[in-house]
Amino acid sequence: MLIIPVKRKYMDDALNxxxxxxxxxxxxxxxxxxxxxxGAKAIPGTTVELVDPLKVTPETVKTCRAIIIxxxxxxxxxxxxxxxxxxxxxxxxxxxxRGLSYALFVAADNDxxxxxxxxxxxxxxxGWNNIAEPMICKNGVTSQEIExxxxxxxxxxxxxxxxxx
Numbered sequence: 001m002l003i004i005p006v007k008r009k010y011m012d013d014a015l016n017x018x019x020x021x022x023x024x025x026x027x028x029x030x031x032x033x034x035x036x037x038x039g040a041k042a043i044p045g046t047t048v049e050l051v052d053p054l055k056v057t058p059e060t061v062k063t064c065r066a067i068i069i070x071x072x073x074x075x076x077x078x079x080x081x082x083x084x085x086x087x088x089x090x091x092x093x094x095x096x097x098r099g100l101s102y103a104l105f106v107a108a109d110n111d112x113x114x115x116x117x118x119x120x121x122x123x124x125x126x127g128w129n130n131i132a133e134p135m136i137c138k139n140g141v142t143s144q145e146i147e148x149x150x151x152x153x154x155x156x157x158x159x160x161x162x163x164x165x
Contacts (some may be wrong), residue, residue: 039153076114
């Protein structure tokens with residue numbers, strides 16, 4: 001699948017800031033987020049900001065070039081704190097963040113599709129641009145999946161450095 005980046009008009013002079021918003025109760029999503037951060041920081045020139053979904057402000061989202069959102073799959077849906085994040089930023093960001101590059105990661109006990117689907121419905125309304133297939137880890141996280149998370153962070157950071165997003 002070919003994914004074509006769409007640049008946001010208002011962000012042309014902004015820093016290469018990658019925002020990672022995640023919620024983790026059991027620690028599985030945190031392991032994934034930590035690996036993404038490690039990969040993203042391997043590329044110089046990108047600022048990585050790791051933020052609790054209950055503390056993100058619309059301004060934080062408005063000032064990033066790309067966002068990666070992580071959640072556990074709860075009852076076939078995204079976690080409550082991630083839903084809260086979307087509720088808090090939606091109306092203030094709906095116009096000014098169109099084209100924001102995003103990726104998703106999910107720790108799932110089932111297949112993760114419900115969590116991904118619920119986030120994508122909201123993100124479609126925001127007009128954000130998907131830049132990677134969702135990373136779904138089922139029933140725990142293996143060392144191979146941790147490596148894939150690290151590669152996701154590195155790839156997106158490199159894309160920011162090259163001006164793709």
